[in-house]
Amino acid sequence: MQNSPRQPGYFLKESVLVRRLLFLVIVSLAIGLAAAVAISPLLPDDAAAEGWGRLVPLFAQDQAVRRTTLASAAGLLATAFVLFRPKKTVKPTPS
Numbered sequence: 001m002q003n004s005p006r007q008p009g010y011f012l013k014e015s016v017l018v019r020r021l022l023f024l025v026i027v028s029l030a031i032g033l034a035a036a037v038a039i040s041p042l043l044p045d046d047a048a049a050e051g052w053g054r055l056v057p058l059f060a061q062d063q064a065v066r067r068t069t070l071a072s073a074a075g076l077l078a079t080a081f082v083l084f085r086p087k088k089t090v091k092p093t094p095s
Contacts, residue, residue, distance in 0.1 A: 020084075022080075023080050023084035026077075026079060026084065027077065027080050029073075030073040030074075030076040030077045030080070031073075033069050033072060033073040033076070036059055037066050037069050037070055037073075040056050043060070045057050045060060
């Protein structure tokens with residue numbers, strides 16, 4: 001059967017640009033999660049913060065949240081490298 005754009009997953013299999021973009025997005029998310037865990041203890045602790053500001057003390061103080069976030073970042077990295085890394089092209093050897 002010939003590859004056609006109507007087949008499911010066609011663009012993920014054929015487009016190197018899409019694969020690289022997804023790889024970079026997922027790796028960036030993983031780095032962002034790890035950075036949030038690393039930087040949060042250094043930021044000021046505002047007890048009266050509301051909304052998203054309550055996440056900083058949570059990341060800074062709760063060990064379970066920090067471990068879960070680091071495990072999630074590792075899972076995202078594994079997913080990116082397994083599913084979306086650019087495939088190596090094999091050059092034919094001259095005979």
